[in-house]
Amino acid sequence: MKKALSLVLAFAMALSLVACGGSDSSSAAAGGSSAAASGSGAAASGEQPVAGVCWYNFGDTFIANARNTLNEAAAADGTIKVIDADSQNDVATQTSNMNNFYTQGVDYLVLNNINNNAIAEIIERGKEEDVTLIFANTNSPTDEEFAMYDKVYHVSSVATQSGTIMGEALVKYWNEHPEMDRNGNGKLDYIMLLGIQGHYDTEVRSSYSLQALADAGIETECVQETICNYQRADAQNQVASILQARKDDVDAVIACNDDMALGAIEALKAAGFFADEDSYIPVVGVDATANGVEAIKDGTLLCTALNNPVILGNSVYKLMTLLNEGKELTQENLGMDGVTVEGHHININYIGITADNVEDAAY
Known part of the structure; x- marks a missing residue:
């Protein structure tokens, strides 16, 4: 047909x-x-x-x-x-x-x-059309959904790894820099910048970063969690607004991609951070984009996860x-x-990128 x-x-x-x-x-x-x-x-x-x-x-x-x-x-x-x-x-x-x-x-x-709520429908339509379906850089269909059609494949990075990489970078910084607790409440107070609402990557990147902190015995408190749709400008605007109200309570920014991390850095700079060592705020991201890597080199981005x-x-x-x-x-x-x-999965592994191994970010 x-x-x-x-x-x-x-x-x-x-x-x-x-x-x-x-x-x-x-x-x-x-x-x-x-x-x-x-x-x-x-x-x-x-x-x-x-x-x-x-x-x-x-x-x-x-x-x-x-x-x-x-x-x-x-x-x-x-x-x-x-x-x-x-x-x-x-x-x-x-x-x-x-x-x-x-x-x-x-x-x-x-x-x-x-459209993560319609994966079964997407597969059913693909089967009707006799088309090979490849879900790329997105969450995987479930085992039950894979069983619906033998021409379904999944190619994506292991998103959980990226969250763990961000969290572990903050654990290391917290342990080495007691001054990171800026308000002295004994907690790591963070801003969480999310991508698309309900998107698998943003859900696991955020949750696994916090899990890594919890596993290290570090108590955390969310200053604010906000959706920025993976966009730099959205993140910059959102972080600027948060800082106006709670500038003294922010110890770190966790961003679910580099573009949002870079937007956060611009807002932090405008609020007086990164002027010297005493005004440094650790920011972590994901993707190791060219601009993200440059931010690692200039000392503003603490860590990114190479996707x-x-x-x-x-x-x-x-x-x-x-x-x-x-x-x-x-x-x-x-x-x-x-x-x-x-099976029908191609899993791409993340690599944590910091100032210590920034040369590994080349691709």
Whole structure:
């Protein structure tokens, strides 16, 4: 049915090109919104398989790097055509993008999913369309959801590791710097900056960072927890507002990605912090972005957890080429460092990055 649909679409496009005098380029529609898309936009009408990729937000620094890596791998290899669309951090836009890719008859749907309440429905629709589903850099379907369809895969970092890395960095700093307890209450008072509400990564990064502190016997108190959608500007504004009310109570900032950590640092600087050693506030983040690494080097960001977007993008593409060749996903067949394969899961391991090993952040 999918092939038939593809042929119909291809024929319709050919007629359109003749009527309009021809064109050398086209793009994947993004649900009627302003969401951008890249690639040729043509569905698989010939032998070359096509992958439609729904990224949650092109503007996210980590996602931009992963997206570029995947697109470059596809362009260099030429086996699988990749087209992608920006869901703009909006569930309705993501759904529209997915529907458009199905209409185009894609063979693979790579989903950087933000609709965690609809994973079963997403899998059911993928099964109906006979499309291979790859959940990328997002929470995994449950075992029961995997059992619904044999063409479901998951490629993502081990998010729990990133939370533990942040928490352990704060444990070390607390133990080495008793002056960190700025109000003398015997507790580590923190601001928690969350990403998307309900997003798996932000939930486990926040909870596991606090668990690492608790495991070390450090009592904590939340000054304020706030959702900043992984955005730097949102974090800067939120932290600035918090500091106006409780500047003397903040001992640390835990941010669920580097962009939010950097926004927090700007707000802290504006409030008089980081002027000298006595005004230092430890801030931790995740992703080891280029700007995050620079903040490690200049001494404002205490620690980040390397979530390698190059490994993510290359893992997704290598997985699709293996499946296209009829090969099984195994550690040996994937042949990539820094990852482990478990069934239909590709797990990418985090690395803690501080001033002591900042050179390890290169990718």
